[in-house]
Amino acid sequence: MRLSVSPTRMELLRLKKRILLAQRGHRLLKDKQDELIRQFMPLVKEVIGLRKKVEEGLKKAFQSFVTARMLIPPEFIEEALMWPGERITFEVSYKYIVGVKVPEYRIKKEGDIHNYGLATTSSELDIALKAYSDLLPSLVKLASLEKTLELLAAEIERTRRRVNALEYIFIPNLEETIKYITMKLSEMERADLTRLMRIKEIVRAH
Amino acid sequence: MKIAIIGEKDAILGFSALGIETYPVTDAKEAGERLKNLTQNRDYATIYLTESLSSQIKELITELSDFSNIVVIPGRGESLGLARERLKKISEKALGTDVLSNEE
Numbered sequence: 001m002r003l004s005v006s007p008t009r010m011e012l013l014r015l016k017k018r019i020l021l022a023q024r025g026h027r028l029l030k031d032k033q034d035e036l037i038r039q040f041m042p043l044v045k046e047v048i049g050l051r052k053k054v055e056e057g058l059k060k061a062f063q064s065f066v067t068a069r070m071l072i073p074p075e076f077i078e079e080a081l082m083w084p085g086e087r088i089t090f091e092v093s094y095k096y097i098v099g100v101k102v103p104e105y106r107i108k109k110e111g112d113i114h115n116y117g118l119a120t121t122s123s124e125l126d127i128a129l130k131a132y133s134d135l136l137p138s139l140v141k142l143a144s145l146e147k148t149l150e151l152l153a154a155e156i157e158r159t160r161r162r163v164n165a166l167e168y169i170f171i172p173n174l175e176e177t178i179k180y181i182t183m184k185l186s187e188m189e190r191a192d193l194t195r196l197m198r199i200k201e202i203v204r205a206h
Numbered sequence: 207m208k209i210a211i212i213g214e215k216d217a218i219l220g221f222s223a224l225g226i227e228t229y230p231v232t233d234a235k236e237a238g239e240r241l242k243n244l245t246q247n248r249d250y251a252t253i254y255l256t257e258s259l260s261s262q263i264k265e266l267i268t269e270l271s272d273f274s275n276i277v278v279i280p281g282r283g284e285s286l287g288l289a290r291e292r293l294k295k296i297s298e299k300a301l302g303t304d305v306l307s308n309e310e
Contacts (some may be wrong), residue, residue, distance in 0.1 A: 037301065044297055051289060055280050062282060065220040081223045088225040090207045092251045103275065105251065113223050132220045140209070143252040143277045149293070150271070153300035 003177040007184035015181070019174040026166040033159045035098050040152050047145050054138050061131035068124035076120040085115030086133060090140075100155045102148040105140045109133070208249050212237050213256035217281035226254075234262035241266065245274045256281030257288050 005011045069077060091106045113129045208227060211218050215230035222228045229244070231237045237259040244250050252275045260267055260278045267276050278289045297303075 040297075040300055044293070047293065048290075051293075055289075058280055061220060062217065066216075069216070077219070081219060084223050084225045086223065086225050088209070090209055090251060092207050103251070109225075128220055129223050133224055136224055136226075139254070139277075139279070140252070143254075143275055146277060146289075146293075147275045150296055153296045156300040 001173055001176070002180050003173055005177060005181070007181045009185065012178065012181045012185070015174055015178050019171065019178065022166055022171050022174060026163065026171065029159055029163045029166065032098060033156065033163055036100075036152060036156045036159060039097055040149070040156060043145065043149055043152065047142070047149055050138060050142050050145060054135065054142050057131070057135040057138065061128060061135055064124060064131055065128035068122065068128045071122045071124055072120070077125065080116035080121050080125065083115070084113075086111045086113040088136070097148070097152065098155075100151050102151055103144055105144045107137065107140050109136070207251040209252050209254070210244055210250045211254040212240050212244075213254075213259060213281050217256050231259065234259050238263045238266050241270060241276070245270045245276075248273070250274055252277060254279050257286045258282070261286065261288055 003015075005015070072080075087110045089108045089110070091108075093104050093106065094101050095104055096102070113133050114126050116125075210227045210229060211221050212229045212231055214232070218228045218230060229240050231240055237255065241253065241255065241263070244253055254277050255267070257278050257280050259281075267278075270276060278292070280286065
């Protein structure tokens with residue numbers, strides 16, 4: 001589609017500048033997109049692996065927890081778990097991957113999870129809680145990686161959209177308009193020339 | 207910042223000893239309400255949600271994950287593959303193809 005501009009020499013110069021800028025922007029965005037995808041691929045693999053690990057771990061932890069519940073009366077379990085023995089401090093920091101702000105979580109564990117009476121609980125509960133506690137770092141890492149992946153995906157999509165808009169719409173439009181203006185200008189030049197020639201002929205005839 | 211977990215009581219009880227805030231719910235509707243509350247209260251950096259509940263409130267999760275980081279985990283053991291599905295969607299969105307299925 002041709003842009004609606006008047007076919008003048010000024011406009012032509014302006015458009016030529018714009019097309020250079022657009023091409024440069026296109027190249028940069030394309031590089032950004034490639035880099036984003038390059039970062040994205042290994043991350044996907046890492047998330048898949050980590051998720052598998054976490055899901056297996058959760059399954060095991062839950063199973064041992066169920067065993068513990070079978071052996072210990074529910075009110076004792078609730079009593080044992082009522083006061084969390086382990087405190088976690090959770091910190092969020094951010095880093096940038098190709099201009100995308102992604103979260104990084106850090107946790108610090110304090111205290112002992114086995115802070116309940118030995119008389120009312122059995123060792124299965126200890127095992128289950130240990131399993132949960134061991135799983136926590138992976139769980140937190142999974143959370144941050146999945147978020148990162150999500151953010152990267154959104155950015156990749158946005159960048160691709162812009163790359164495509166420049167490549168298939170904006171730059172072709174500019175090219176077409178430039179072509180139109182050059183044609184129009186040379187047409188005007190030819191018209192001028194023939195007019196001059198004709199006038200000269202008339203003048204000479206007198 | 208804090209971590210919260212929403213799920214069926216027996217599935218998440220084990221987490222309460224770890225210093226994670228647990229919110230036991232009974233059905234998906236309640237879980238959705240709770241999720242809304244927790245995301246509004248910007249204190250929670252990550253909210254874990256059990257798979258069995260999340261399958262019914264998928265839209266809500268996508269909507270709210272702009273505000274907080276919602277991670278779906280299998281509750282009572284077996285994974286329903288919901289998280290994988292979400293991952294698949296993300297990679298399709300980003301790359302145009304599904305890179306996961308040829309991983310097997």
